[in-house]
Amino acid sequence: MTEPPERYDDDALREIADVTIRHYDRSADDYWAGTKHHDVSQNRAALIDAIEGEPPHSILDLGCGPGRDLVAFRDAGHDPVGLDGSAAFVAMARGMAGCEVLHQDFLALDLPRARFDGIFANASLFHVPRQELPRVLGELHAALKPRGVLFSSNPRGGNEEGWVGGRFGCFLDLETWRARLRAAGFVELDHYYRPPGKPRREQFWLASVWRKR
Numbered sequence: 001m002t003e004p005p006e007r008y009d010d011d012a013l014r015e016i017a018d019v020t021i022r023h024y025d026r027s028a029d030d031y032w033a034g035t036k037h038h039d040v041s042q043n044r045a046a047l048i049d050a051i052e053g054e055p056p057h058s059i060l061d062l063g064c065g066p067g068r069d070l071v072a073f074r075d076a077g078h079d080p081v082g083l084d085g086s087a088a089f090v091a092m093a094r095g096m097a098g099c100e101v102l103h104q105d106f107l108a109l110d111l112p113r114a115r116f117d118g119i120f121a122n123a124s125l126f127h128v129p130r131q132e133l134p135r136v137l138g139e140l141h142a143a144l145k146p147r148g149v150l151f152s153s154n155p156r157g158g159n160e161e162g163w164v165g166g167r168f169g170c171f172l173d174l175e176t177w178r179a180r181l182r183a184a185g186f187v188e189l190d191h192y193y194r195p196p197g198k199p200r201r202e203q204f205w206l207a208s209v210w211r212k213r
Contacts, residue, residue, distance in 0.1 A: 028088035063124025067093030137184035
């Protein structure tokens with residue numbers, strides 16, 4: 001991973017989004033084959049359990065991919081909406097889940113205000129460059145209803161960012177992630193590492209749950 005510039009300009013940000021999205025477009029079928037049996041029920045439950053009020057809940061699946069979790073939320077009786085930057089994933093998710101799926105990339109979101117009870121950002125927000133996180137998190141905050149819940153799961157690291165395997169990634173530690181979320185107006189409810197049952201050195205994913213303040 002190369003040392004990132006002090007700040008990405010607009011052209012660099014557009015390249016980050018476009019190249020990362022093209023990677024997923026090209027590998028959509030392989031990605032689905034490799035992830036459709038991943039058990040992230042722990043993560044879905046962490047979001048749903050933190051949402052106040054009676055179900056069904058309105059949920060935005062941010063970076064929904066082919067639609068695995070959209071189907072799970074739908075089958076549990078909730079009202080999910082997907083969002084992905086990959087046209088291939090959007091088509092797959094719409095066909096699989098039969099619900100609304102927005103075609104937007106994370107650096108150019110256009111979300112309704114106070115629309116969602118919860119946002120499920122499973123393995124997605126790490127594609128946002130660190131400099132853009134305050135803006136993107138602010139947009140997610142605005143899209144949540146009062147006291148709405150944001151769930152995130154990201155590969156953890158030592159605050160590096162750059163290109164890995166044809167995709168852009170930002171790999172933050174817990175304290176840096178906490179600082180970003182708190183600054184965006186969220187209160188931490190919980191965090192844990194995945195996969196469960198492994199020693200910490202083999203738990204590569206940091207999951208966290210946040211309430212809109």
